[in-house]
Amino acid sequence: ADAVEFHGDHQAGVVTPAQDRLHFVAFDVITDDRDQLVRLLQAWTDAARRMTRGQDAGPVGAVAGNEYAPPDDTGEAMGLPPAGLTLTIGFGPTLFRTADGTDRFGIADRQPAELVELPAFAGDELRPEISGGDLCIQACADDPQVAVHAVRNLARIGQGLVGVRWSQLGFGRTSSTSSDQTTPRNLFGFKDGTDNLKAQQPATLDRFVWVSGTGSWMDGGSYLVSRRIRMLVEVWDRQNLRDQQQTIGRTKGSGAPLGRTAEFDPVDFTAQVDGEPAVPPTSHVFLAHPTNSGTAILRRGYSFVDGSDGLGRLDAGLFFLCYQSDPATGFVQVQRNLRTDKLNEYVQHTSSAVFACPPGVTDEDDWWGSGLF
Ligand code: HEM
Numbered sequence: 109a110d111a112v113e114f115h116g117d118h119q120a121g122v123v124t125p126a127q128d129r130l131h132f133v134a135f136d137v138i139t140d141d142r143d144q145l146v147r148l149l150q151a152w153t154d155a156a157r158r159m160t161r162g163q164d165a166g167p168v169g170a171v172a173g174n175e176y177a178p179p180d181d182t183g184e185a186m187g188l189p190p191a192g193l194t195l196t197i198g199f200g201p202t203l204f205r206t207a208d209g210t211d212r213f214g215i216a217d218r219q220p221a222e223l224v225e226l227p228a229f230a231g232d233e234l235r236p237e238i239s240g241g242d243l244c245i246q247a248c249a250d251d252p253q254v255a256v257h258a259v260r261n262l263a264r265i266g267q268g269l270v271g272v273r274w275s276q277l278g279f280g281r282t283s284s285t286s287s288d289q290t291t292p293r294n295l296f297g298f299k300d301g302t303d304n305l306k307a308q309q310p311a312t313l314d315r316f317v318w319v320s321g322t323g324s325w326m327d328g329g330s331y332l333v334s335r336r337i338r339m340l341v342e343v344w345d346r347q348n349l350r351d352q353q354q355t356i357g358r359t360k361g362s363g364a365p366l367g368r369t370a371e372f373d374p375v376d377f378t379a380q381v382d383g384e385p386a387v388p389p390t391s392h393v394f395l396a397h398p399t400n401s402g403t404a405i406l407r408r409g410y411s412f413v414d415g416s417d418g419l420g421r422l423d424a425g426l427f428f429l430c431y432q433s434d435p436a437t438g439f440v441q442v443q444r445n446l447r448t449d450k451l452n453e454y455v456q457h458t459s460s461a462v463f464a465c466p467p468g469v470t471d472e473d474d475w476w477g478s479g480l481f
Pocket of ligand 1: 294296298299300301302303304335337338339356358375392393396397398405425426428439442443446455
């Protein structure tokens, strides 16, 4: 795939047609020095600008420099195309104020009211060591090596200033963010992303995804929620097809809403089959649909299989990512509405994080977070 433009009003990697692969990383900032952090964000921006163009992370490159110094690129993406790489940065609540309330970088008064830790949800089984983070980078590409290369080089550039807190690989997109894309399938075998928000709906994106009119450094940005959701595939695979379809609210083959015939037919909550609602009120689609949740989010998640769990089961699931103009009226509202979701029997949320993703880098002189610092 070609290079995706790095500069713009919004960061790439949100409404950019979802690429096939993901490497997501959350960092803890080790340094307490504001100038060091600013210089790192500037160095990261330069490297990101270069790598999204298919170039080496540094100006000299993996093999052209001094033989007696470590190269400014690690080399594993040499000869690979840009592969549609996007790098999207986000700032976690703890960057603004540590857990004990310390304002390390003099930005506590600039923490947006929307950027607060998510509330606990029924059924959460969160592991702190793979949750949260001061900074995150979402790397998406059509080649996994290109995404991994990008994250690895950003971590290398940040050595001594930031440490990797946790990271997650994703191998198959579970959403479409453009109506030009076909809908992929998730690990339960269902088409996922049919009724997602799409790049072709600018007015809807302005309302639900992009921050606007706040007069703050976040205008043009968006809030990102990440949730690692284990999918109990062995349990799911024992359910009959009818039960699976009633859990989701769509047919497994075409992806049509139950009671309708084609994938993109609008969901009809009044449709009846044998005197029962065609789309059960406990189904995932019923509870997540805007008419019942009262809101909309842009989903951009990926499937993962992180080996097995030592008990003979795959450690598999959905690394759920969603973008919204306010987490409280986005993810939090939908997730609360899902508390009676039949799907809950088959999933476990094991990691959670929230980040403020600033607006786009506008030109060669601009950098990630320039409006904040
Ligand atoms: C729709 C699967 C978790 C929000 C869907 C669809 C599937 C699906 C198959 C129907 C196709 C589509 O319209 O995209 C899953 C699975 C999950 C999961 C397997 C967990 C492993 C979540 C979570 C949220 C969410 C945690 C948000 C809190 C939505 C929304 C829709 C949707 C908003 C669109 C509903 C509509 O407008 O009709 N999901 N989902 N999903 N899901 Fe999920």
